[in-house]
Amino acid sequence: MLAENKTKHKSYDRMLILLYIALVLIGWLTIFSSSYTPGSDFSLLNLDMAYGRQFLWIIISAVFAISILLVDGRFIQSHAYHIYLIFMVLCVSVLFLGTEISGAKSWIKIGSFSIQPIEFAKFSTALALAMFFSEGKTASQRKTIWLSAFVIILIPAGIAILQKDTGSALVFFAFIIMFYREGFSSELMILGLLTIVTFVLTLWWNELYTIAFLTVLLVISIFIVNGNTKKIIKCVCVYGCFIALVFAVNLAYTHVLQPHQRQRIDTIFGKSVDPKGADFNLNQSKIAIGSGGFFGKGYMNGTQTKLNFVPEQSTDFIFCGIGEEWGFIGSLFIIGIFMTIIIRIILLSEKHKSHFVRVYGYGVASILFFHLIINIGMTIGLVPVIGIPLPFISYGGSSLWGFTLLLFIFIKLNAE
Amino acid sequence: MNPIFERRKRIIILAMCILASLYLLKLFGLQVVDKKYKEAAERNAIREITITPPRGLIYDRNDSLLVYNEAAYDLMVIPKDVREFDTTDLCNTLDITKEELIKRLEKARNYSPLLPSIIEQQMKKEDYGYLQEKMHKFPGFFVQNRILRSYPVPIAAHILGYIGEVTEEQLTNDSYYQMGDYIGISGIEKSYEEELRGVKGKHMVLVDVNNREQGSYKNGAEDVEAIPGKNLWSTLDMGLQKYGEWLMEGKKGSIVAIEPATGEVLCIVSSPSYDPNLLVGKNRSKNYAALNADMNNTPLFNRALKACYPPGSTFKLANGLIAQQERVIVPSTYYSCGGGYTFGSHRLKCHSHAGSDLIDAVRCSCNAYFCHAFYNTVSNRRYRTIQEGYQVWKDHINQLGFGQKFNTDLPYESKGIIPSVEFFNTRYNGHWNGNSIISMAIGQGEVGATPMQMANLLAIIANRGYYYKPHVVRAIGTKDTPNTRYAQKIDAGIEQKYFTPIIEGMRLVVTSGTGRQAQVPGIEIAGKTGTAQNPHGEDHSVFACFAPVDHPQITVFVLVENGSWGGVLAARIASLITEYYFNREIKQTEKEKQVRDHKIYYRNNAR
Missing domain, CATH: 3.90.1310.10 (Penicillin-binding protein 2a (Domain 2))
Structure with missing residues (x-):
């Protein structure tokens, strides 16, 4: 089998592997900085410390990565649905056998370590979708292709919601980017986006401005369709629906919601301040990143992260440590590496002859991009606090292994 | 395969890049442009x-x-x-x-x-x-x-x-x-x-x-x-201060001792006093309130600097000096007494004696002599009006340190009372003469002085014509860094020669006059008794002295409220203070016992 592989190799993409190693190292260094107290005993494999455990996770990841590269790509492809099924079953079993950690029942305890199966559902769902789109379809199957595709992502998302892990549930909707590439209707994409925008604007701004905004969009679209009466009518109809949506949202906000629910929405949109709860954490997170300046305070010199002002600073809020100690340069570097990885994956996918590999590649890019945007966005207050990790960097075995498998399966498939 | 969707690759990449750029823009604002987070971080962690x-x-x-x-x-x-x-x-x-x-x-x-x-x-x-x-x-x-x-x-x-x-x-x-x-x-x-x-x-x-x-x-x-x-x-001498406070226990009044050559205050006793440790720590306010509420003893009231007493006979020394300086008397000027000074239908009593010259007048504290001298000073023919004459006297008495604050490091001083010309003009409707204010000749009536001012007068006499403002700190930082704030020698406006008869009279006060109780064996002392009339009760006992006569090292002023005649209690205290200062021990144990045993009955609220 090994000999066979060698002949088939195009060779693994070195750039992706190097960038992966870079991110993992940066992650470990940041975890080390926030968990190591200068002067205390240092041992790389000190499992009492976060940096020691993360080092162990990294070694195990390396084992996973190498194993993937040794396995035959066709084996993975042929068992895509099986892998998907196995992890779905595992995730469901968590609902019954799992332990609850910080509100989410998404962990399985093995000895003193816990793993989070939903992290593995990401790559398995990507595999299943790749399989699904690359299979030959009958005419009747084509009619319901999007329905079936949505079922594939709704299953893990639903399980995540049952596990009270909303953040992970949202991740599966990142595959819509892949759907778009595979031919999902632009109009539906736009309508979906517009619905979200209308929703947010109505709650965050006010209904009059939102209506004005929608009217401007209508005028622009009428110009674009350029006299096509049928399309103009369509635009006006859609416009009417959105105006109705604005009023519905507004009505629901003022008359249906309880005051405390309104308060929560206001806090999410920054209209009112809740200095003790989530807002306190967000504020501390912004202070840590903002105090980094252009060049940062220097490695191991971050005061906010070192002194625990930032919550979850090794996991979901790890970007704070980078922003504080490495400044804007660090932010630029991290986002730069991620964007390079994502665009590289898209370009490689497009070049690849196999439909399966292309779909899977887009899946990987979609997941990574969604994580990047949501994770960094929440630390700087651009999106509500949704607890999902920064890939390869955040502390945690399950997420590191999940992302490592996600990426290395692509590297492996791409090389065939 | 949907080749028509291939341009969506570009749309996807473009959208991703735009979003990432917006994030970088936001991060640039947060990290580089906005400075408030740096301050917040410092407030947080430092x-x-x-x-x-x-x-x-x-x-x-x-x-x-x-x-x-x-x-x-x-x-x-x-x-x-x-x-x-x-x-x-x-x-x-x-x-x-x-x-x-x-x-x-x-x-x-x-x-x-x-x-x-x-x-x-x-x-x-x-x-x-x-x-x-x-x-x-x-x-x-x-x-x-x-x-x-x-x-x-x-x-x-x-x-x-x-x-x-x-x-x-x-x-x-x-x-x-x-x-x-x-x-x-x-x-x-x-x-x-x-x-x-x-x-x-x-x-x-x-x-x-x-x-x-x-x-x-x-x-x-x-x-x-x-x-x-x-x-x-x-400048305080701890031993002397402690001894003075001990002597004054149970009495109300004040002891002030000054080193005349420097104006340094050697001791400054105001009795009743309080333990300074009371105004320290948690119970400071409580203790302060209690001390403040003690209206009978008023322990917070610093009598040495704030209490304004009629100075009594010791004030005659000042008037004797001014009269000489104004050349209305010479040492040999003789005034007959015959038991007092008569003006109009009034008579200011004196003890029975025929009359005296200046030295003898000081020795026996003749009221009549100093009334004549004072009357002649303010009604001097050189000045056309009483107002002019009084102003001259007032200028002299101010120069001798009365009627004004020293404004040194002494806390909360009183100015004392030396009335202005306008005060008497108003009181007498413009028509007054030396006899209207004759009580001031003997330190009674409208005049008021603090013990510190009286002690300073003695320092001027001891120095024969000048003084340094009394103060209580002599060195700052190290012992060899003198406090130079009060190093200015101040001229008292009286020529040196006029002090000789006054001092001679004071010497006789102690050797053979009213102040024999002030004697200290082996030390030549010049002193003056005083009995400040007190309209509220028993007279205040007053004694002022300096020693040794020729090279004075200490001036002492003692005032004991309601202590009666100055020749006894105040003189004894002055004697003990002087003895302690020079010898660091007390041989006059009998005198010490008399002072300690001397009990004064104070009515409530009498001061």
Whole structure:
């Protein structure tokens, strides 16, 4: 089998592997900085410390990565649905056998370590979708292709919601980017986006401005369709629906919601301040990143992260440590590496002859991009606090292994 | 395969890049443009601990310690950092009620949510140790070291003064102070506040989210060391001060002793006094209120500087000098007495004697002599009107230190009373003459002087014509750095030769006159008795002297309220003070016993 592989190799993409190693190292260094107290005993494999455990996770990841590269790509492809099924079953079993950690029942305890199966559902769902789109379809199957595709992502998302892990549930909707590439209707994409925008604007701004905004969009679209009466009518109809949506949202906000629910929405949109709860954490997170300046305070010199002002600073809020100690340069570097990885994956996918590999590649890019945007966005207050990790960097075995498998399966498939 | 969708690749990449760029823009704003996060981070994690330098110590003129510092601990709070904590636990540890704690927190918050305020002050070491173990449970609170003033010998309370928390007014006027700081409120503590307080330092420490200290910030690179306050050497003689206070126990009155050659105050007793240790620490306000409420003894009232007495016969010395300087008498000028000074239908009594020259008049304190001399001074034919004549006399008496404050480091002085020309013009409707104000000739009537002013008059006489303003601090920083603020020699406006007959008369007072009780074996003393008439009761006993006559080293002024004739009690006290000063021991034990046993009955509220 090994000999066979060698002949088939195009060779693994070195750039992706190097960038992966870079991110993992940066992650470990940041975890080390926030968990190591200068002067205390240092041992790389000190499992009492976060940096020691993360080092162990990294070694195990390396084992996973190498194993993937040794396995035959066709084996993975042929068992895509099986892998998907196995992890779905595992995730469901968590609902019954799992332990609850910080509100989410998404962990399985093995000895003193816990793993989070939903992290593995990401790559398995990507595999299943790749399989699904690359299979030959009958005419009747084509009619319901999007329905079936949505079922594939709704299953893990639903399980995540049952596990009270909303953040992970949202991740599966990142595959819509892949759907778009595979031919999902632009109009539906736009309508979906517009619905979200209308929703947010109505709650965050006010209904009059939102209506004005929608009217401007209508005028622009009428110009674009350029006299096509049928399309103009369509635009006006859609416009009417959105105006109705604005009023519905507004009505629901003022008359249906309880005051405390309104308060929560206001806090999410920054209209009112809740200095003790989530807002306190967000504020501390912004202070840590903002105090980094252009060049940062220097490695191991971050005061906010070192002194625990930032919550979850090794996991979901790890970007704070980078922003504080490495400044804007660090932010630029991290986002730069991620964007390079994502665009590289898209370009490689497009070049690849196999439909399966292309779909899977887009899946990987979609997941990574969604994580990047949501994770960094929440630390700087651009999106509500949704607890999902920064890939390869955040502390945690399950997420590191999940992302490592996600990426290395692509590297492996791409090389065939 | 859907080749028509291939351009969607570009749309996807473009959208992703736009979003990533927007994020970088936002991060640039957050990290580079907006500076407020840097400040917030410092407020978060860096706590500035003010290092209050030790307050300067105060020594007496012979290096004996008068005031030193003791360690204490204040529990501070930064209201903004306070998060939920176990109030019951804290209240129990501090032994205060929950309402009290809430009240104090509210006060701190009103002062400033960001700056530290005191919650509990001056905890003893033991209490602090107990609290220290629990500090991590109380985010926003921390402990600051403090000093308390302490007095090894409880004397000179009025002069040393005391310290207390700064008032809100002082806080707004002087940015050096923070709420809870101590400031000198009276006495030397107030006059030399800037020298004694030193310069504050600061120590930057890192604190974590639970307000636990996590070591120094930048290894102390931004710390500022505190500069300790300067030590002071007082002019006071601790032994003399202590002895004087002991002699005055149970009596109301004052003893002031000055070194005439320098104006340095050797002792300044105001009785009744109080233990300065009472105005230190937690119970300061309570004790202060109690002292303040004691209307019978008025222990807080500094009689030596604030009480304005009719100076009595000792004032004749001043009038004798002025009359000579104005050339209305010469030493041989003789006035007959015959039991008093008669003017119009009035008669100012004197004891029965035929008459006297100046020296003899001083010796036997002849009222008539000084009335004539005073009348001739103010009604001098050289001046056309009484107003002019009186103004000349008033200028002289002001030059001799009366009717005005010294404005040195002495706390809260009274000006004394020397009425203005206008005062008498108003009182007598413009028609008055020397006889209208004749009581002033013998130190009665409208004139009022503080014991310090009288002691200073004696210093002028001892110096034969000049003085240095009385003051209580002689060196600042080191013993060899003299306090030069009061080194200016002040001319009293009387020529030196006019002192000779006065001093001779004073010498005779002690050897053969009214002040024989003041004698000290082996020391030649010049003195003057006084009996200040007191409309409210028994006369005040007054004695003023200096010694030795030829090279004076000390002038002593004693006033005992309701102590009766000055020749006995006040003279004895002056004698003992002089003896102690020169010999450091008392051989006149009989005299000492008489003074200690001398009981004076004070009616309530009589002063």
